[in-house]
Amino acid sequence: TDVKKIAVIAGDGIGPEVVAEAERVLKRTEEVFGYRFETEHALFGGIAIDEKGTPLPEETLSVCKSADAVLLGAVGGPKWDNNSKELRPETGLLGIRKALGLFSNLRPAVVFDCLKDASTLKPEVLEGTDLMVVRELTGGIYFGEKFRREGSQGEEAVDTCVYNVTEVERIVRQAFEIAQGRRKKLASVDKANVLETSRLWREVVNRVAPEYPDVEVEHVLVDNCAMQLLRRPASFDVIVTENMFGDILSDEAAMLTGSIGMLASASLGEGSFGLYEPVHGSAPDIAGQGLANPIATILSVALMFRTTFGYAEGADAIEAAVSEVLNAGHRTSDIAVDKSKAISTTEMGDLIVAAI
Amino acid sequence: TDVKKIAVIAGDGIGPEVVAEAERVLKRTEEVFGYRFETEHALFGGIAIDEKGTPLPEETLSVCKSADAVLLGAVGGPKWDNNSKELRPETGLLGIRKALGLFSNLRPAVVFDCLKDASTLKPEVLEGTDLMVVRELTGGIYFGEKFRREGSQGEEAVDTCVYNVTEVERIVRQAFEIAQGRRKKLASVDKANVLETSRLWREVVNRVAPEYPDVEVEHVLVDNCAMQLLRRPASFDVIVTENMFGDILSDEAAMLTGSIGMLASASLGEGSFGLYEPVHGSAPDIAGQGLANPIATILSVALMFRTTFGYAEGADAIEAAVSEVLNAGHRTSDIAVDKSKAISTTEMGDLIVAAI
Ligand SMILES: CC(C)[C@H](C(=O)O)[C@@H](O)C(=O)O
Numbered sequence: 111t112d113v114k115k116i117a118v119i120a121g122d123g124i125g126p127e128v129v130a131e132a133e134r135v136l137k138r139t140e141e142v143f144g145y146r147f148e149t150e151h152a153l154f155g156g157i158a159i160d161e162k163g164t165p166l167p168e169e170t171l172s173v174c175k176s177a178d179a180v181l182l183g184a185v186g187g188p189k190w191d192n193n194s195k196e197l198r199p200e201t202g203l204l205g206i207r208k209a210l211g212l213f214s215n216l217r218p219a220v221v222f223d224c225l226k227d228a229s230t231l232k233p234e235v236l237e238g239t240d241l242m243v244v245r246e247l248t249g250g251i252y253f254g255e256k257f258r259r260e261g262s263q264g265e266e267a268v269d270t271c272v273y274n275v276t277e278v279e280r281i282v283r284q285a286f287e288i289a290q291g292r293r294k295k296l297a298s299v300d301k302a303n304v305l306e307t308s309r310l311w312r313e314v315v316n317r318v319a320p321e322y323p324d325v326e327v328e329h330v331l332v333d334n335c336a337m338q339l340l341r342r343p344a345s346f347d348v349i350v351t352e353n354m355f356g357d358i359l360s361d362e363a364a365m366l367t368g369s370i371g372m373l374a375s376a377s378l379g380e381g382s383f384g385l386y387e388p389v390h391g392s393a394p395d396i397a398g399q400g401l402a403n404p405i406a407t408i409l410s411v412a413l414m415f416r417t418t419f420g421y422a423e424g425a426d427a428i429e430a431a432v433s434e435v436l437n438a439g440h441r442t443s444d445i446a447v448d449k450s451k452a453i454s455t456t457e458m459g460d461l462i463v464a465a466i
Numbered sequence: 467t468d469v470k471k472i473a474v475i476a477g478d479g480i481g482p483e484v485v486a487e488a489e490r491v492l493k494r495t496e497e498v499f500g501y502r503f504e505t506e507h508a509l510f511g512g513i514a515i516d517e518k519g520t521p522l523p524e525e526t527l528s529v530c531k532s533a534d535a536v537l538l539g540a541v542g543g544p545k546w547d548n549n550s551k552e553l554r555p556e557t558g559l560l561g562i563r564k565a566l567g568l569f570s571n572l573r574p575a576v577v578f579d580c581l582k583d584a585s586t587l588k589p590e591v592l593e594g595t596d597l598m599v600v601r602e603l604t605g606g607i608y609f610g611e612k613f614r615r616e617g618s619q620g621e622e623a624v625d626t627c628v629y630n631v632t633e634v635e636r637i638v639r640q641a642f643e644i645a646q647g648r649r650k651k652l653a654s655v656d657k658a659n660v661l662e663t664s665r666l667w668r669e670v671v672n673r674v675a676p677e678y679p680d681v682e683v684e685h686v687l688v689d690n691c692a693m694q695l696l697r698r699p700a701s702f703d704v705i706v707t708e709n710m711f712g713d714i715l716s717d718e719a720a721m722l723t724g725s726i727g728m729l730a731s732a733s734l735g736e737g738s739f740g741l742y743e744p745v746h747g748s749a750p751d752i753a754g755q756g757l758a759n760p761i762a763t764i765l766s767v768a769l770m771f772r773t774t775f776g777y778a779e780g781a782d783a784i785e786a787a788v789s790e791v792l793n794a795g796h797r798t799s800d801i802a803v804d805k806s807k808a809i810s811t812t813e814m815g816d817l818i819v820a821a822i
């Protein structure tokens with residue numbers, strides 16, 4: 111087999127710990143399936159600010175660009191929260207998305223059976239919840255012009271939300287295709303009763319929908335979607351929406367599953383290149399203590415295998431190993447009911463590696 | 467007592483039915499407490515489009531302007547959903563907010579004990595949930611410039627989000643004052659790691675906070691807030707946020723209480739003038755069948771009494787009557803466990819009127 115190049119960005123907080131376990135999983139799949147990976151580590155986020163004076167150093171970007179995929183831990187922490195905009199980890203995150211053309215963020219929200227009780231929702235409401243938020247990631251109010259100016263009522267701040275048909279069409283088509291590979295239901299979320307960008311969005315969805323006649327489409331207003339996610343989470347299959355709404359709704363969806371420490375995500379551009387990361391954050395409060403749950407990062411590797419490399423066998427094996435270990439009752443402290451029986455980050459890694 | 471003028475806007479769908487019961491409650495309080503109300507009905511929303519060719523006729527606006535308060539049922543419905551922007555009920559809603567200077571929308575989300583089970587959240591998570599979303603209502607991306615233009619990638623749509631310090635300061639101060647009258651906790655929600663308007667918002671909150679030393683302030687990012695509302699709803703007291711975030715979060719908060727059919731809301735400007743309406747929509751699917759629950763509208767009258775008129779006694783009496791009727795086991799079909807025992811809109815009105 112050919113060698114796949116993976117840029118590895120450990121990042122901040124628990125990032126390095128969870129990424130280390132994911133790398134052991136990568137190695138294990140080389141032994142078992144004969145894959146060959148070349149990993150290159152790069153600095154990003156807070157640690158890059160500290161060591162290089164910028165959250166997204168040029169070298170990091172070129173390491174990513176020459177790789178087939180990127181594995182990211184997590185970035186950010188209170189240490190950098192009061193920095194000026196250019197010196198904040200989030201600025202690096204927005205920068206890397208734009209520079210790598212990652213216009214699509216896939217955030218699956220599934221319920222892990224063994225974690226059903228961790229959700230604040232009633233189990234009967236959650237039953238069967240398995241949805242995917244497809245969030246537009248390089249447009250909208252995140253990337254539009256932003257500035258301050260003097261107005262007649264004092265200083266004012268402006269953010270601009272812009273979408274063109276090309277941007278909307280590519281993400282919408284991708285969402286339709288994803289829906290075709292799932293339960294064939296697409297909820298397009300917008301605020302078309304107020305926003306011009308939402309009206310454009312809805313027009314594009316309606317124009318391309320006839321090309322996917324097997325997919326059932328509904329338009330849902332964002333405020334209503336925030337409610338329906340709570341009322342009937344299991345009825346959603348694929349949700350496609352713009353950047354800001356996707357940020358809010360994907361976090362709501364992830365949290366309602368109760369499995370947020372276990373969820374992987376992918377950010378994709380044109381072609382097979384992708385950046386993979388856990389949905390959870392850098393959790394600086396528990397960093398360096400061996401308490402972090404590496405499963406979301408390990409499952410991000412499985413997602414990378416399936417989506418970027420087409421390594422279905424390896425992906426299945428990783429997911430099966432995670433299920434096996436969980437079914438055997440092993441838990442890191444975040445998901446342990448009895449905290450005294452919780453195992454450490456590396457112990458969880460050991461068990462999953464051994465199960466592959 | 468002096469006569470209070472109330473503009474009554476029944477609106478569309480179930481609006482007329484629920485407003486009729488609220489008017490009977492108004493009458494009843496005249497008898498019991500000697501209040502004097504002069505009500506004037508006005509057309510608004512879909513019905514105004516049908517009868518006057520515009521969702522917000524001039525007469526309606528002047529009826530509202532000459533009143534001390536406005537009682538609104540609900541507007542909108544599928545009939546007008548595909549109309550052009552000028553001929554849509556929502557356009558009337560945005561227009562009336564702006565024309566009456568209603569910059570603040572108060573959306574209390576409380577759990578009614580008898581409805582605890584109606585929530586999709588576990589009762590132990592919901593326990594003690596009693597929060598108030600203070601939403602900025604006349605600024606932000608709702609009212610900024612919106613347009614289409616030709617870009618290099620095809621047609622593009624633009625929405626502009628603008629906030630000036632004066633707008634932010636008045637809503638933030640109001641939220642601090644409301645928090646002082648409650649549990650003295652304020653969560654200010656923004657997306658300061660991405661948006662310039664959010665950075666301005668946060669600066670204003672931090673600048674005025676020292677003037678309310680008894681109020682504990684936390685800044686919460688909007689995506690995190692969408693999660694925390696699910697994880698720890700009872701820990702919130704007052705949430706203050708900008709227009710678009712407030713739209714999404716107030717609906718999420720209302721839905722998680724399980725009591726959405728029972729929640730009242732107020733939209734306020736400078737002074738005591740206010741517009742009061744139920745949080746629920748016009749429910750066209752059940753309109754005209756006597757199935758609607760009038761309680762949210764009746765509680766909107768109580769909120770009007772307390773907030774605009776300073777009629778605490780009447781407000782208490784209405785709320786006590788509602789509790790009494792619910793505690794006696796009476797339910798409209800939306801909240802009935804046994805639907806066959808559900809009572810009608812007017813029967814519910816009768817019982818509440820009799821209990822005052
Ligand atoms: C950190 C922040 C800029 C980022 C976003 O809003 O996109 C994060 O919330 C996410 O969802 O990846």
Ligand SMILES: CC(C)[C@H](C(=O)O)[C@@H](O)C(=O)O
Binds near residue numbers: 303333713
């Ligand atoms: C109908 C719509 C324009 C309105 C809004 O978004 O403000 C509604 O959702 C609300 O919350 O009152």
